[in-house]
Amino acid sequence: MANKEFVRDDGRKFDELRPMTAKVGVVPNADGSAMFSFGKTIAIAAVYGPKELHPRNQRDPAKGTLRCNYNMLSFSVEDRIRPGPSRRSTEISKITEWALGPVVMIDEYPNMVIDVHIQIIQASASTRCAGINAAAMALAHAGIPMKSIVSSVSVGKLDKQLILDVNKYEDSVFDEGEGATDIPITFTSDEKITHFQLDGKISNEQLKEVIEMARKARKEIYEVQKKALKEALN
Amino acid sequence: METPELTGNRMKKYLEGGKRFDGRGVEEYREMIIETGVSANAEGSARVKLGKTEVLVGIKMGVGEPYPDSQDKGNLMVTAELLPLSSSRYENGPPKFPAIELGRVTDRIIRESKFIELNKLVIKEGEKVWTVFVDIYSINDDGNLLDAAGIGAIAALKTAKIPKYDEKEGKVLFGEWTTKNIPLSKETPISITLHKIGNRFVVDPTLEEEDIAETRLTIGRTKDNISSMQKGNPQPISIEDLHKAIDLSEKMYTEVFKRIEKVVK
Numbered sequence A: 001m002a003n004k005e006f007v008r009d010d011g012r013k014f015d016e017l018r019p020m021t022a023k024v025g026v027v028p029n030a031d032g033s034a035m036f037s038f039g040k041t042i043a044i045a046a047v048y049g050p051k052e053l054h055p056r057n058q059r060d061p062a063k064g065t066l067r068c069n070y071n072m073l074s075f076s077v078e079d080r081i082r083p084g085p086s087r088r089s090t091e092i093s094k095i096t097e098w099a100l101g102p103v104v105m106i107d108e109y110p111n112m113v114i115d116v117h118i119q120i121i122q123a124s125a126s127t128r129c130a131g132i133n134a135a136a137m138a139l140a141h142a143g144i145p146m147k148s149i150v151s152s153v154s155v156g157k158l159d160k161q162l163i164l165d166v167n168k169y170e171d172s173v174f175d176e177g178e179g180a181t182d183i184p185i186t187f188t189s190d191e192k193i194t195h196f197q198l199d200g201k202i203s204n205e206q207l208k209e210v211i212e213m214a215r216k217a218r219k220e221i222y223e224v225q226k227k228a229l230k231e232a233l234n
Numbered sequence B: 001m002e003t004p005e006l007t008g009n010r011m012k013k014y015l016e017g018g019k020r021f022d023g024r025g026v027e028e029y030r031e032m033i034i035e036t037g038v039s040a041n042a043e044g045s046a047r048v049k050l051g052k053t054e055v056l057v058g059i060k061m062g063v064g065e066p067y068p069d070s071q072d073k074g075n076l077m078v079t080a081e082l083l084p085l086s087s088s089r090y091e092n093g094p095p096k097f098p099a100i101e102l103g104r105v106t107d108r109i110i111r112e113s114k115f116i117e118l119n120k121l122v123i124k125e126g127e128k129v130w131t132v133f134v135d136i137y138s139i140n141d142d143g144n145l146l147d148a149a150g151i152g153a154i155a156a157l158k159t160a161k162i163p164k165y166d167e168k169e170g171k172v173l174f175g176e177w178t179t180k181n182i183p184l185s186k187e188t189p190i191s192i193t194l195h196k197i198g199n200r201f202v203v204d205p206t207l208e209e210e211d212i213a214e215t216r217l218t219i220g221r222t223k224d225n226i227s228s229m230q231k232g233n234p235q236p237i238s239i240e241d242l243h244k245a246i247d248l249s250e251k252m253y254t255e256v257f258k259r260i261e262k263v264v265k
Helices: A087-103 A127-141 A168-173 A204-233 B005-016 B097-112 B145-158 B207-212 B239-264
Strands: A020-024 A032-038 A041-052 A065-072 A112-122 A151-158 A161-164 A180-187 A193-196 B032-036 B044-050 B053-064 B075-081 B122-124 B128-140 B161-166 B171-181 B190-197 B200-203 B215-221 B226-232
Touching: A020 A127, A020 A204, A032 A127, A032 A204, A041 A127, A065 A087, A065 A127, A087 A112, A087 A127, A087 A193, A112 A127, A127 A151, A127 A180, A127 A204, A151 A168, A151 A204, A161 A204, A168 A180, A180 A204, B005 B190, B005 B200, B005 B207, B032 B145, B032 B239, B044 B145, B053 B145, B053 B161, B053 B171, B075 B097, B097 B128, B097 B145, B097 B190, B097 B215, B097 B226, B128 B145, B145 B190, B145 B215, B145 B239, B190 B207, B190 B239, B200 B239, B215 B239
Parallel strands: A065 A112, B075 B128
Antiparallel strands: A020 A032, A032 A041, A041 A112, A151 A161, A151 A180, A180 A193, B032 B044, B044 B053, B053 B128, B122 B128, B161 B171, B190 B200, B190 B215, B215 B226
């Protein structure tokens, strides 16, 4: 059960998000771009397309292709990452495609591709969630037709305590009792789930609570995304 | 998506009269914005904007073995990535020539000017030395990444702190820093890239100007000395022009140094 009085290492309440910032238009060359941050985790995303897909044999005459690429800058973490793709970044890229895919009206672009590039500038856990949030905004900024905007958040469990928006300590240092569980979830704005991952250990009961916590947080994140997109129009 | 010939011809015509599309003079830089400390987990970092061009440079350090030919010196490693995020011209995949050149030219600007006192980065001679990683990423390419990267590398190095090192365990305590800076020489090298278009040299070209330039010359220099040079593009350059470029680079050094001085002091 979530102890409502629980205070986290960074002083947050159990169901409190880190301060969020969002900005649209951070990469002038791109057709759409955005920055999204949860506290110290900063992601930027740029959209190029729709454009012709090369090589031609990868083209789909029935619908367009959404291609996501997630990457962390070598100095975004304390222990330098070797530049270039890794198994982890390859998986997250695909997960991001799946998280965004259901809302992007890709059928309108047969034979075309929309490229979404995500870079993590500074990392303090929940990077894939920040990346997905930035990507959703960048797609909207690029004027790609979408059924809704997706919003992503991570819920964690420290021993038996549920927490919202996992930070670095909670993700990689905490190791007591049942250990740490990390559950990133992405919702559409009508609260369908397009992405769900879980690593750790949790009961059925508590997992339902997790979904409810994430659902509530989704609204807050969505408002931040929407506000930044509206500001870009002014 | 190269610059169309029609646009190119018009640009050249303008330049004959000393005018550029964006209204700048030929020896005028775009607005330069330098921010340091932009990535909290890096030992040092900088964001450099030249007009719409933006690069991020981060410094990380690690402990490793010295190279066989420099047992009494720390190591320097400079890499650059031209992110597909930064331009429709770049693609995912192994680094292509422009990214390799960007890393290598920036490496030489730092290394050949002896900007980092690598001999002071030795923990145990012949066994353990610090490696300084300088990683450069393009965020938006609107020309002159070479100078933006050079300036970014200098700014990031000047503001970097050496991480703590546990000698007993032989481990770097990442995320904990000493108060020590990376030992640097007093003279700051700067990358000055000149592009010859028609009969003129221009500084700080936009992407369009880079596209139509006949020759490119990158000069890594301090106030008094040149320590690295690279000529790019396949067109030749006359001796007379080379002399001009050398003199111009001295003038531009003073100009650029004034702008970065405030930020990195």
